[in-house]
Amino acid sequence: MPNQRRASTKQRAIEILMRLKRLYPEAPCSLDFDNPLQLMIATMLAAQCTDERVNLVTPALFAAYPDVYAFAQADLEDLERLVKSTGFYRNKAKNIRAACQKIITEFNGEVPARMDDLITLPGVARKTANVVLAHGFGINAGVTVDTHVKRITKLLGLTQNTDPVKIERDLMKLLPQPDWENWSIRLVYHGRAVCNARNPNCAICELADLCPSAKAAPIASPATTAITP
Incomplete structure (x- = not known):
């Protein structure tokens, strides 16, 4: 039975x-991004927030911080200001900066394309990692829940x-x-x-x-x- x-x-x-x-x-990712780093950050911001709101925030955010090195060196108060409207902004800003610092020190400045590596980054759990792998690298490693x-x-x-x-x-x-x-x-x-x-x-x-x-x-x-x- x-x-x-x-x-x-x-x-x-x-x-x-x-x-x-x-x-x-058609089932595209509803977040706007140009590369895996931007996708990772947008997905982190989407926690407890709508994708529509995130897409309003990220153009200015990505213009201010165009790469992983800029995010890693970001002034935390400025980063908080730019992501404030997505909610839980202090924790999100802290995790974004810390994740980018770790990407530089441990992954040669490139967002890793393995689940086991992604989930070691601050603020990145399986949900975010699944989105990044699927839409940033074309890898279906799991189901986003x-x-x-x-x-x-x-x-x-x-x-x-x-x-x-x-x-x-x-x-x-x-x-x-x-x-x-x-x-x-x-x-x-x-x-x-x-x-x-x-x-x-x-x-x-x-x-x-x-x-x-x-x-x-x-x-x-x-x-x-x-x-x-």
């Missing part, structure tokens, strides 16, 4: 993935865990590796467009028949019309 249950969950996860691909055929992914994955019955690391492990077992990162982005789009945390619109959700948490009868069949996030 356990093996049958796992197989059923995996089949359902693959069907969910296929529908998400139809709904959101943010608040949308954590919530909707649980609603879909694809995990019983609440710890992001354990949720990530569950998803890595269910999904093909090339789709690990874009699964997360598509779930974020779906959370914004349909599965809102306060008022999920199950009546129009094209995953409803696959979702044990759906509050409405499953729709007849999945549409093929793409939804623009």
